[in-house]
Amino acid sequence: MGKRVLITGLSSFWGGLVARALEQDPEVDVLIGLDTREPSVELERTEYVRTDENYSILSRIVQAARIDTIAHTFLIIDSTSERASRMHEINVIGTMNLFAAASAPGSTVRDVVVKSSAYVYGASREDPTWFREETPRTHPPANRMERSIEAVEGYVRDFAEDNPHVNVTLLRFSNVLGPDIVTPISKALELPVVPSLLGYDPRFQFVHEDDVIRSILFVLDQRLPGIYNVAGDGLLPWTEVAKICGKRTFPIVPYGHSLLTVPLRYLVGVELPAEVLALLRYGRGIDNRRLKQAGFEYQYTSAGAVQAFVEALRLRSTVGTTEPTYTYERDVEQFFRHSPAVVRDSDGTPISS
Amino acid sequence: MSSPERPVPPAPPAAVPDELELDEELFEVALTETLDNLAAMRPTEERAPGTQLETTTPFLPVAAPEPPEPLPDPRLTDVDEWGRSEHMRALARTAYGPIYKRWFRAEWEGLEKIPTDGGALLVANHAGAIPSDAPAIMHGIETELERPVYGLADQMFKSLPVVGTLWSRLGGVVAHPDNAYRLLREQDQLVLVFPEGSKGPGKHYRDRYRLRRFGRGGFVEIAMRAGVPIVPIAVVGAEESMPVIFKSNTLAKVTGLPYVPITANMLALGPLGGLAYFPAKFKLKVLDPVNFDVPPDQERYSRSRIMDESENIRERIQAALYEMLRERQSVWFG
Numbered sequence: 001m002g003k004r005v006l007i008t009g010l011s012s013f014w015g016g017l018v019a020r021a022l023e024q025d026p027e028v029d030v031l032i033g034l035d036t037r038e039p040s041v042e043l044e045r046t047e048y049v050r051t052d053e054n055y056s057i058l059s060r061i062v063q064a065a066r067i068d069t070i071a072h073t074f075l076i077i078d079s080t081s082e083r084a085s086r087m088h089e090i091n092v093i094g095t096m097n098l099f100a101a102a103s104a105p106g107s108t109v110r111d112v113v114v115k116s117s118a119y120v121y122g123a124s125r126e127d128p129t130w131f132r133e134e135t136p137r138t139h140p141p142a143n144r145m146e147r148s149i150e151a152v153e154g155y156v157r158d159f160a161e162d163n164p165h166v167n168v169t170l171l172r173f174s175n176v177l178g179p180d181i182v183t184p185i186s187k188a189l190e191l192p193v194v195p196s197l198l199g200y201d202p203r204f205q206f207v208h209e210d211d212v213i214r215s216i217l218f219v220l221d222q223r224l225p226g227i228y229n230v231a232g233d234g235l236l237p238w239t240e241v242a243k244i245c246g247k248r249t250f251p252i253v254p255y256g257h258s259l260l261t262v263p264l265r266y267l268v269g270v271e272l273p274a275e276v277l278a279l280l281r282y283g284r285g286i287d288n289r290r291l292k293q294a295g296f297e298y299q300y301t302s303a304g305a306v307q308a309f310v311e312a313l314r315l316r317s318t319v320g321t322t323e324p325t326y327t328y329e330r331d332v333e334q335f336f337r338h339s340p341a342v343v344r345d346s347d348g349t350p351i352s353s
Numbered sequence: 354m355s356s357p358e359r360p361v362p363p364a365p366p367a368a369v370p371d372e373l374e375l376d377e378e379l380f381e382v383a384l385t386e387t388l389d390n391l392a393a394m395r396p397t398e399e400r401a402p403g404t405q406l407e408t409t410t411p412f413l414p415v416a417a418p419e420p421p422e423p424l425p426d427p428r429l430t431d432v433d434e435w436g437r438s439e440h441m442r443a444l445a446r447t448a449y450g451p452i453y454k455r456w457f458r459a460e461w462e463g464l465e466k467i468p469t470d471g472g473a474l475l476v477a478n479h480a481g482a483i484p485s486d487a488p489a490i491m492h493g494i495e496t497e498l499e500r501p502v503y504g505l506a507d508q509m510f511k512s513l514p515v516v517g518t519l520w521s522r523l524g525g526v527v528a529h530p531d532n533a534y535r536l537l538r539e540q541d542q543l544v545l546v547f548p549e550g551s552k553g554p555g556k557h558y559r560d561r562y563r564l565r566r567f568g569r570g571g572f573v574e575i576a577m578r579a580g581v582p583i584v585p586i587a588v589v590g591a592e593e594s595m596p597v598i599f600k601s602n603t604l605a606k607v608t609g610l611p612y613v614p615i616t617a618n619m620l621a622l623g624p625l626g627g628l629a630y631f632p633a634k635f636k637l638k639v640l641d642p643v644n645f646d647v648p649p650d651q652e653r654y655s656r657s658r659i660m661d662e663s664e665n666i667r668e669r670i671q672a673a674l675y676e677m678l679r680e681r682q683s684v685w686f687g
Contacts, residue, residue: 125508125509125511125512125527126508126527126529127527127529128527128529128530128531128532129434129435129526129527129529129531129532129535130434130531130532130535132531135531197514198514198515199513199514199515199516199517199518200514200517200518201518201521203432203434203436233426234426234428234434235434236428236430236432237430237432237436240428240429240430240432243429243430244427244429254514281512282511282512285434297421297423298423299421299422299423299424300423300424301423301424301426303426303427303428303429304424304425304426304427306427307427308424
């Protein structure tokens, strides 16, 4: 019997990509994706279930579909993309309900992968150059996003402790760059001049989108328990990041910058939240060796991820968007998945020509 | 992936077998083609961004894809993971060389005791309101031994704009045990540390050459854990290059700096004295390295042993300083 996988945040960037990748895996029998919104990528056989943002119907789904694997990819890391209250609902309350459902009596869940973030380490002047998985952060979090991620990790820890028979993997990703993902940092790098803090040139670490997806599939495949940092090799100064993008930096006075970034937000539509400003001041490095020792091979270094990002940016600025847009149509999707009229191969997937 | 077509009414059943056969033929062709393509090219290198997902044809089983080849690392500068840039160091050495040679007339003794390979923790006394000993030691070793020196220092530097960036490019690293361990044990580097911390340069001129407490012995513990020797260095001259004659505790509290000094240089030279050193003669003496006969990578080391070793090293540097001062005839000419 193959895996029966539940993916949270199917319509989020990561949820969609993970679902698409898992659809290719013949080991996976059932794929169910939860979200509040309709999927934004085309999916072959994933079943989409609409839910409210804190998953009140979750335990019913887990039981009814006898889910054994949960990929929790639905955490809001970009605090500019959602209101603070909704971020709290999705991150903290959503995770709480997810684990409540997964630890209900009779639960069939055996593997859980949570996509967390290196923001959980914070960024401050006392920090070591490299955070290992067990290095504590040096200051308590001062912004909502980091506080919510910390609370999420608390639930993950509790769940792992209470359910020793479940294989729990926590992945902490450094800042992601790539052809498609949009973050405050990618938006800043798309500007004609890249904002920086005057007198500071901290070192950044990036991980490429593809390596993110590959690492999630890798830990699902290997059933690795524990916490793993996921980040490309090497740290590079912010000015060098700008240089690889072929741009100059535009220094902002490093004091009272929360005021000074307001024009950025309203004039060019790029908002730099507190956690990104802390990075622009102190930077952060996370030690990626534990996952490498487990056998994972990165395709991109930190600088390589920046390079891939800027190449995609150039392509996009010349030929426009390369991905066909997709709109979810419930009836169409239901037809292809369930109609007896659709001719299927032995696996049950529709035969397409 | 093709976008879903509108559901067309199902074809009459009689037509289905034909279509299926046709499909199988197409499938065969597509399969052999794709396999040929896969064999002929390495997909990771030539793929345009964003196209990977489109190239995986949905009906082809993707059998455990080979891990893709790592791509090259397109770095543009030589700034390393610690923030140090050899290029910037070279520029700084060119600029600082004349000061080192003509102004401080630095003179080393026992430089051969510093290992030419492998990690070692260099431990020295610390003095002068803006310490002039760290650049002198780093410059001396880098020019004579031609190997880099990383200087551990208070995290305060990291938070200062411009100064913090320069400090980092020139080899400054936040004094965190993890940083020291990685540099010493995994990268076999020379690391310089001043165990007195800011209490050394922050002390009054009348206390010159009297070593402060050596922290809590953390430097000994790191050297033990990293399995590297400690090389003590005694420095004479830094105290007189920028003597502290008054300290303002109030200003220190307000600014958050460890100390705010009034130096003799400021009194003599005005505002310029904030940065200009007096031309005191520098003498640097490398003492015999201390090897700890303990296994590396232990969780804990005996606290009493650590404190004993720390005190022992402090006393040896203190004794060497007194001896050098006994021999010194002039602050300016040595």
